Amino acid sequence: MYVELQDINKKFGGYQAADNINFSIEKGKLIGLLGPSGSGKTTILRMIAGLETPDSGSIIIDGQRVNDLPASRRGIGFVFQNYALFRYMTVFDNIAFGLEVQKRDKAYIKERVSELIKLIGLEGLEKRRPHQLSGGQKQRVAFARALAPSPHLLLLDEPFAAIDAKIRKELRTWLRETINKVGITSIFVTHDQEEAVEVADEIIITNSGRIEQIGTPIDIYKKPATPFAAKFIGESIDVDRYGELHGFETDEHYDHAVLRPEFVKVTKVDKELYPYASERGTVEGIFFRGNMLELRLNVKGLKLISYRALEDEIFEVGEEVSILIYRLYLYNDKHVRMVENASVKANELFII
Amino acid sequence: MKQKIVKWALIGLGALFVLIMLILPLATVLVYALRQGWETFSEAILDEYAIKALNLTLFTTVITVIVNTVFGIFAAWSIAKFRFRGKQILTTLIDIPFSISPIIAGLVFILVFGRIGWAYPLLELWNIKVVFAVPGIVLATIFVTFPFVSRELIPLMQAQGSDEEEAAALMGAGGFRIFRKVTLPNIKWGLLYGIILCTARSLGEFGAVSVVSGHLRGKTDTLPLHVEILFNEFKLTSAFAVSSILVLIAIIILILRNIVEYRVKKRGGVNDYVR
Numbered sequence: 001m002y003v004e005l006q007d008i009n010k011k012f013g014g015y016q017a018a019d020n021i022n023f024s025i026e027k028g029k030l031i032g033l034l035g036p037s038g039s040g041k042t043t044i045l046r047m048i049a050g051l052e053t054p055d056s057g058s059i060i061i062d063g064q065r066v067n068d069l070p071a072s073r074r075g076i077g078f079v080f081q082n083y084a085l086f087r088y089m090t091v092f093d094n095i096a097f098g099l100e101v102q103k104r105d106k107a108y109i110k111e112r113v114s115e116l117i118k119l120i121g122l123e124g125l126e127k128r129r130p131h132q133l134s135g136g137q138k139q140r141v142a143f144a145r146a147l148a149p150s151p152h153l154l155l156l157d158e159p160f161a162a163i164d165a166k167i168r169k170e171l172r173t174w175l176r177e178t179i180n181k182v183g184i185t186s187i188f189v190t191h192d193q194e195e196a197v198e199v200a201d202e203i204i205i206t207n208s209g210r211i212e213q214i215g216t217p218i219d220i221y222k223k224p225a226t227p228f229a230a231k232f233i234g235e236s237i238d239v240d241r242y243g244e245l246h247g248f249e250t251d252e253h254y255d256h257a258v259l260r261p262e263f264v265k266v267t268k269v270d271k272e273l274y275p276y277a278s279e280r281g282t283v284e285g286i287f288f289r290g291n292m293l294e295l296r297l298n299v300k301g302l303k304l305i306s307y308r309a310l311e312d313e314i315f316e317v318g319e320e321v322s323i324l325i326y327r328l329y330l331y332n333d334k335h336v337r338m339v340e341n342a343s344v345k346a347n348e349l350f351i352i
Numbered sequence: 353m354k355q356k357i358v359k360w361a362l363i364g365l366g367a368l369f370v371l372i373m374l375i376l377p378l379a380t381v382l383v384y385a386l387r388q389g390w391e392t393f394s395e396a397i398l399d400e401y402a403i404k405a406l407n408l409t410l411f412t413t414v415i416t417v418i419v420n421t422v423f424g425i426f427a428a429w430s431i432a433k434f435r436f437r438g439k440q441i442l443t444t445l446i447d448i449p450f451s452i453s454p455i456i457a458g459l460v461f462i463l464v465f466g467r468i469g470w471a472y473p474l475l476e477l478w479n480i481k482v483v484f485a486v487p488g489i490v491l492a493t494i495f496v497t498f499p500f501v502s503r504e505l506i507p508l509m510q511a512q513g514s515d516e517e518e519a520a521a522l523m524g525a526g527g528f529r530i531f532r533k534v535t536l537p538n539i540k541w542g543l544l545y546g547i548i549l550c551t552a553r554s555l556g557e558f559g560a561v562s563v564v565s566g567h568l569r570g571k572t573d574t575l576p577l578h579v580e581i582l583f584n585e586f587k588l589t590s591a592f593a594v595s596s597i598l599v600l601i602a603i604i605i606l607i608l609r610n611i612v613e614y615r616v617k618k619r620g621g622v623n624d625y626v627r
Contacts, residue, residue, distance in 0.1 A: 051518055072524045084515035088537035097533075098523035149523055 001060075002027040002185050003048065003153060008057035010043055010209075017043040018054065019209035025202075030179055031187045032200030036232070040209040041189045045155050048187070050074050062152060077146030077184075079156040083138045085130040091117070091141050092126040098149035116144040119178065136167045143175070147182065154179070156188035160195060172199055193233055197221070205229050223338070227331035230258045237261070237305055242328055244300055247277045247341035254330035254337060263327040264306040266295060268313060272322035277343035279323045283315045299323055381599055384592035396582075396593035404570045405578035406597065408486065412561075412574060413554040416493045420550050424501025425543070429535070431502075432509030433517065443506070449498050457495050458563025461488055484566030489574060492560035497553045504546030505539055512538055541616040548612060552605045556598060 001024035010018040017040045025031050033041040046052040048059060050071030058065050066074055085094050095116055099109045117123055120140035130138055139159065146154060159175065160168045176199050179186050190196050196203050197217040205212040205220065205228070212232075213225040224230035231238070242257040243250030272278055281299035288294075289307070295315065297304040304323070308315075315321060326341045386393055396402065430436075431443055449457065465471050465482035475482055482488045516538070520530045536543075558576040565572040567581065575598055582591035 049522060051522075070521075071518070072521050072526070074522075076522060078519065078522045080515050080519060082515060084519040086516055086520070086534055086537075089533075097520065097525070101520075101524045101529065145519075145523075 001025065002062060003187070004058075004060040005044070005048070006058045006060070008044070008047065008054045008059065010040075010047060010052065010054050012043075016040075016209045018047070021057070021209075021211060023204055023211060023214055025185065025187065027185050028183055029185060029201045030176065030199065032196035032203045033187060033189045033206060034193060034196040034200075034203050034232075035191065035206035035212075037191055038208075039206040041191075041206045042157055044206070045157055045187060045189050048153075049076050049078050049155055051078075075149075075151050075153070077149070077151035077154040079139075079142045079146050079154070079159055081158040081161055083130070083142040083162075085138055085141055085145070087130050090127050090129060091122065091133070094130070094141055095145045095148050097145065102149055112148060116148055119147075119181075120144045134167075135163045136171055139163060139171060143178070147184070152185070154184045154186040156186065158189055158191070160190070160192075168195075175199065197233070205232060207232070224329060224336050227256075227258075227333065227336055230329045230331055230336045234260050234262075235305070237303070239302055239304075239328070241300075241302065242330070245302075245325055245328075246279055247325070247343035248328060248339060249342070251330055251337070251339075254332050254335075256331055258329040258331060258336075259304065259325065260327075261294075261305045261307050263325060264297070264304055265324040265326070266297065266306050266308065266315070267322045267324070268315075269320055269322050274324060274344055277324055277326075277341050279325070280320055281323045283317055283319050283321055286315065286317060297321070297323060378599055381592050381595050384588065385596045387592075388589050392589055393593045393596075396587075396590035397597060399590070401570050401573065402575075402578060402594050402597075405573045405575045405594075408489070408573065409555060409575040412486075412490050412493050413551055415490050416497055416554045417547055417550050419494050420498055420501050421543070421547055423498070424505060424546060424550075427502040428505035428509050431506050432512075433514045446499050446502050449496050450503075454492075454496050454557065454559030455563055458492050458560035461492055461495075461560075461564050465491075483564055484568065484572060486572065488564035489561050489572060492564045493554050493557050496557055496560050497550045500550035500553060501543065501546035504542050504549070508539055508542040509535075541612060545609070545612050545616060548605055548609050552602065552609075555601055555605075 004024040005021050008018050008021040009016075019040075021040075021044060033044060035041045043052060047054050048061075050066070050069065054067070059067055061074065061076075086097065089097070092113055095113045096109050099112060104112075113126075117126060120143060122137060122140060122144075125133070125137070130141070133141065139162075143156075143159075160171060163171060172195060188199070200217060202215065203217055203220055204214045207228045213220055213229040215223075215225075220229060220233050224233060230236065236258045237260070239245075239257045239259050240255065242248050248257075266283075267273070269280070279299045281297045281304070283295055284298050284303075285296035286293055287296070292310060293308045295306045295308055297306060304325075306323075324341070324344070326344055328339050330337045330339055385396075427442070427446060431439060462483055463469050465475060465488065467483075469483075471482075480487070482491065516534050517530050520534050525533070556576055557574075558580070561574055562577060562580070565574070565577055567573060567577060569581070573581065575594065579591050579594050579598070582588075582594060
C-alpha cells in the first residue's frame, strides 16, 4: 500500500473533523474523496499534505511514517481549490518555482517547464500572469506547477469547483487522461458525486468525519454499504410504507427504503406488461431536463420520480399510468439491504 | 433633472466644506509666512533651531517608520496567517494607540521611564536618558503611529489567505523565500500605503511628543514643537514660516499617497483579492 492512514483523529475546537479514519491507497490509483461539505474530506487531504497535524494516528507514505515530516519535505504536489497561483509571477515562473527551490540548473528548469506547458496545452502563454488566464487555464497551470518538482503523490482539493459547468466536464476528462499518462498516485476531494464517479478509480465516501464506504464507483452504486452511501450516490427518493407497494413486503428490521429514478419504469395503462408487479399512479408533473423528461408521480400517496426519454410516448399531467418498481434499498440507521420486486421475480421476467 | 440638482448641490457643498475647512487654513499659513517678505521667511526656516528641529523630526520619523514597518509586518503576518488563542485580543491591542489620546501616551512614558517611574533606577544604572531626551520622543512617536502599517496589512493579508504561502511551502520553499517571493509582492502596495501614512503621522506628531520632550531648544524640539514655541513667543511670521515646511512635506506625501493609491487600485489591489 502506498498511502496509509491509521486511526487518524482531528478536532477543531468541539468539531470532530476526522473520527478514527483508516484507509489505504494503492500506488498509481486515482482516488476520489467524496462527501458533503463539512464531512472532513478536505481536512484528510490537508493532513496527508502536512498542512494540518492529526491529533492522533499515523500517516504512512511509501512505507515511511510522515507525521513529523514538515509539509515542505513530504514530496507531495498539491492543487488548491482556488488554484493559489502566485499572482505576481508569470505562468513560466509559477511552474518553475518548485524547481528553483530544488536549485536545479537553468537549462533543466527551462526544459522541464516547457515540457509541462506542452502537457497542459498552454504553449505561447508562458509570459501571462494568472489574472490574464481563464479558470480552466489557471487550473491547468496549478496542476503543472504541482507536478513540476516530480512529487510522488498528487493531492487535489475540489479541483473543478470554481470552474463553470461546461468546461468542468471537459477538464475532468482531461485530468483523468493526464494523470493516467503521468502515472502519479492521486487523491482528489469533491462534493460532486458525478465527478467522483466519472474520474476516480476508487471512491472513499466521508460523512461527518467518518468513512462510510470505500470501493469502485460501480461497487458503491450497486452495493451501498451504509444508508448514507445509498442516499448520497445516485439520485434517491426516500420512501416509507414501502410494504404497500406491489411485489415488496415490509421487513421489520428496516423502516425506510431508498428508491432511485432508474428503478422506476412508467408505461401507459394499456401497455402494462406485469400486472401483478405494477402499480397504478398518476402523473403529477412533467419537467423538461435538457435531454430528458422528469416525471413526478404519485403512487398511493408516495411521491416518486422517474426519467423518460424525449422520444418515448408522451404523458399528460393527471394521466393514470402503470408504474413498475423493480428494486429498492431498504435501510435502517445502520444497514442497507437490496430487494428486488418479488412478483417480477416470480414471473421470471427479464428486466432491462 | 431633479437628480442633477441634488448631485451638483452635494458636490458644491462638499467642495465648499473642503475649501473653508482645509484649503483656506493651509493657504493662510503660506500667506502669513510670506507676509513680511522672503527674507524674514528664509531667516525663520534657516534659523539654527529650526534646522535642528527639522533634523530631529526627520531622524525620529526614519526610526519610527523602520520599527513600525518591521513590527507591523510581524503583527499582520501572525494575525493573518496563523490560528491561535487570543488573536482577537491582539488585534484589539494593536488599535490602542488609535483610541487613546496622544497626551496619555506621552504621560505613560513619563510614568514608566520618568523620575517617578518604575524603570527609572534601571535606566539610571545604565546611564540612559529616555524622558526629556531623544529616545523618549522616538518611543512616543512609535507608540502613536504603531497601528498604521499593521492595520493596512491585516485586512489585505486576511483577504489573500495563506493558500499561496502554503503552495510555496509544499514545494519545499523556506520561510524567507516565501516572504520575499510570494508574500512581499502581494502586499507591497498596501505596505507602502501604510508606510506613507505612518510617515505623515510621525512628522506631525505633537501631543505625545510634547509631554516627553521637555522642550529643550535645539535638543528635544521637533518641528511641530518648534512651531508652538515660536507661536507662544508671538513670532507669528516665523511660526507660520516653519509651519509651511510641514505643509510642504504634507503635500508631497499627499501626492505620493495618491500615486500609490492609484497603483493599488489599478493592479493587484484589493479588488483583485476580493474576487
